[in-house]
Amino acid sequence: MNLSEVTERISRKLEAKGAQPDRQKIESRLRRLVEEFGVNAAEAERTVTGDLAREYKVTNIGGTSTELRPISDIVPGEWVTIEGKIVALTPALSPSIAQSGIVADSSGAMRFVTWTRANAPAMEYGHWYRIESAVVDEYKGAPNLKIHSGTTISRMEKDAPLLPSITPIAELKPGVGSVRAKVVQDWEVSHERMLQTGLLGDETGTIKFVTWNEEGKDKLDLDAVYNIFYATVDEYNGRLSLTLNTAMYIADEGDIEVGRSETEIQGALVHIAPGSGLIKRCPVEGCNRTLSRQNYCPVHEIQPNFRYDLRLKAVLDDGIRARNVLVQRELVEKLAGITLDEAVGIAESNPIGMDEIFYRIRNAVLGRYYTCSGSEFGGRLLASSCTPVAFKPEELAALLNRAGGESA
Amino acid sequence: MTPQTQFEREPARRVFASELRETRYQFKDGDDEKSPTYVILPTGIRSNRVFIVGTLTEKLRQGDQNIFYRGRIVDPTGTFFVMAGSYQPEAMQQLARIEPPAFVAVVGKPSLYTTPDGTCLVSVRAESISIVDRETRDLWVLDTARETLDRLDAFGTTDDSRKAQEEYGTQPAIYRKIVYDALSQVQL
Numbered sequence: 001m002n003l004s005e006v007t008e009r010i011s012r013k014l015e016a017k018g019a020q021p022d023r024q025k026i027e028s029r030l031r032r033l034v035e036e037f038g039v040n041a042a043e044a045e046r047t048v049t050g051d052l053a054r055e056y057k058v059t060n061i062g063g064t065s066t067e068l069r070p071i072s073d074i075v076p077g078e079w080v081t082i083e084g085k086i087v088a089l090t091p092a093l094s095p096s097i098a099q100s101g102i103v104a105d106s107s108g109a110m111r112f113v114t115w116t117r118a119n120a121p122a123m124e125y126g127h128w129y130r131i132e133s134a135v136v137d138e139y140k141g142a143p144n145l146k147i148h149s150g151t152t153i154s155r156m157e158k159d160a161p162l163l164p165s166i167t168p169i170a171e172l173k174p175g176v177g178s179v180r181a182k183v184v185q186d187w188e189v190s191h192e193r194m195l196q197t198g199l200l201g202d203e204t205g206t207i208k209f210v211t212w213n214e215e216g217k218d219k220l221d222l223d224a225v226y227n228i229f230y231a232t233v234d235e236y237n238g239r240l241s242l243t244l245n246t247a248m249y250i251a252d253e254g255d256i257e258v259g260r261s262e263t264e265i266q267g268a269l270v271h272i273a274p275g276s277g278l279i280k281r282c283p284v285e286g287c288n289r290t291l292s293r294q295n296y297c298p299v300h301e302i303q304p305n306f307r308y309d310l311r312l313k314a315v316l317d318d319g320i321r322a323r324n325v326l327v328q329r330e331l332v333e334k335l336a337g338i339t340l341d342e343a344v345g346i347a348e349s350n351p352i353g354m355d356e357i358f359y360r361i362r363n364a365v366l367g368r369y370y371t372c373s374g375s376e377f378g379g380r381l382l383a384s385s386c387t388p389v390a391f392k393p394e395e396l397a398a399l400l401n402r403a404g405g406e407s408a
Numbered sequence: 409m410t411p412q413t414q415f416e417r418e419p420a421r422r423v424f425a426s427e428l429r430e431t432r433y434q435f436k437d438g439d440d441e442k443s444p445t446y447v448i449l450p451t452g453i454r455s456n457r458v459f460i461v462g463t464l465t466e467k468l469r470q471g472d473q474n475i476f477y478r479g480r481i482v483d484p485t486g487t488f489f490v491m492a493g494s495y496q497p498e499a500m501q502q503l504a505r506i507e508p509p510a511f512v513a514v515v516g517k518p519s520l521y522t523t524p525d526g527t528c529l530v531s532v533r534a535e536s537i538s539i540v541d542r543e544t545r546d547l548w549v550l551d552t553a554r555e556t557l558d559r560l561d562a563f564g565t566t567d568d569s570r571k572a573q574e575e576y577g578t579q580p581a582i583y584r585k586i587v588y589d590a591l592s593q594v595q596l
Contacts (some may be wrong), residue, residue: 008505013535021473091585154502161521216565268420268458268459268513268548268551270420270457270515270536271417271515271536286575299486317417317419317420317421317459318419319419319420319421319551320419320555321419322416322417322418322419322420323417333526362538364536366513366538367459367461367512367513367514367515367535367536367537367538367544368513368540369544369546369547369548369551390543391547391550393534395550396550396591399550399554399587399591400556400558400588400591400592401583402555403553403584403587403588403591404584404588
């Protein structure tokens with residue numbers, strides 16, 4: 001066991017009680033016990049904690065009578081005692097983890113891990129436990145309960161019904177969240193380990209979700225509404241996503257009018273960037289990168305069995321701002337009036353090959369007005385819809401009024 | 409992970425031919441060789457790029473060694489002079505293929521020339537030219553009218569428009585009239 005870690009833990013315990021312990025002193029006492037007297041680290045921790053508690057005249061340190069706390073109030077850096085129900089167990093990602101999952105009480109839920117070296121009793125799914133002297137730290141931006149060797153776990157003879165509170169999607173934070181949401185999009189899975197991925201939405205917004213392959217996990221139906229309890233909320237590159245493997249989901253009645261957190265831009269397509277048109281993608285599972293002309297993938301090298309795709313990388317300009325847009329195959333097919341199969345056929349029989357498709361698509365869309373909407377990501381709009389702008393006589397009338405009316 | 413100052417592409421301003429024709433003032437923003445060059449449009453905004461849609465009425469191939477194309481593009485208010493040379497290969501090839509008359513959309517950079525006898529000419533160095541339809545032309549007239557009116561509404565409140573006032577003595581009422589006349593030519 002790392003002594004500086006133990007030192008840190010002891011001094012935090014004391015600090016929580018208002019004392020100002022000297023870390024060096026704690027560490028030298030621990031070292032003395034462990035190195036000179038062969039005391040094991042857990043015992044040394046207990047001894048030093050007890051001694052210091054007496055010195056600083058503080059009581060109830062890491063003891064059994066720590067105040068019981070509601071989960072929702074807990075912030076990283078605290079030592080806590082909670083009573084909660086195990087609402088999810090997840091496979092341990094490392095041999096040093098004995099158990100991980102989600103523990104919940106009526107106020108909220110939190111992820112937990114039990115270290116293997118804690119030698120703690122395994123907790124069972126669906127049961128209530130009293131967890132004393134666990135430590136909360138931050139993992140991937142969310143509070144996480146750590147069960148270590150100093151934690152006492154006792155099973156409770158309690159079976160209180162637990163109804164998680166539903167969080168609007170726009171208010172989700174990294175950690176654990178329960179939502180009532182509709183499956184608005186069901187995407188093609190990008191990895192063999194993935195069971196399902198797509199987009200969930202409620203009145204306040206949308207969020208990406210993933211379910212990994214695991215026994216007993218079912219797919220969600222498109223357009224159906226679900227109550228999803230205790231999903232894991234992860235953050236990546238500033239965007240949140242939900243992992244449903246920890247969650248329990250129940251189909252619900254009714255429908256949801258999904259709020260769009262989408263950006264809509266109207267403007268002229270003023271530039272079609274290289275890399276638009278017919279492209280080749282790496283066939284390796286989960287890769288999907290664009291191949292060079294020589295079928296070279298930056299990761300998987302030469303890939304002769306590539307698959308074709310159509311896309312448009314362009315600049316949509318409203319005269320005030322020029323924005324990059326990325327348009328996927330289905331929309332490109334509609335905008336350019338050419339299907340992927342037709343494009344492949346033309347490219348394979350044409351002397352300039354894929355360039356011919358670039359020119360055809362460019363000639364069809366360049367310099368024309370479109371309304372594109374979608375989500376903005378990394379300075380680029382990923383278009384979920386893209387429609388030509390139609391001429392509206394009422395706009396002409398309004399502008400005539402504006403130009404004429406004010407000059408009079 | 410993302411760079412602090414991301415490159416932002418210059419927007420393509422919407423401007424009618426009769427306004428662009430009056431443009432005289434050009435400046436460089438910064439001392440670097442690669443610093444962008446802007447013109448100040450009379451209605452009071454800097455522009456490093458323009459988007460125009462109109463009818464290509466004439467195109468001319470010029471030069472022996474360095475071939476370049478000139479084109480005249482007409483909008484409801486006047487004529488744009490567009491050129492595309494070997495430094496704009498994409499636009500040059502596109503222009504070479506298009507036979508006038510045709511509705512075209514042009515994205516390009518405004519540039520100013522002073523002839524030996526002192527007259528100032530404004531032309532657009534095309535980055536791309538494509539054939540469009542009448543509806544796109546009409547949409548562009550509406551779009552350009554709206555943006556010109558927006559600039560006129562803000563006239564006198566921005567640095568660029570104060571500069572325009574200083575350089576051109578712009579009379580907003582004249583430009584409102586130009587916008588009105590342009591809109592009147594759009595057929596329903």
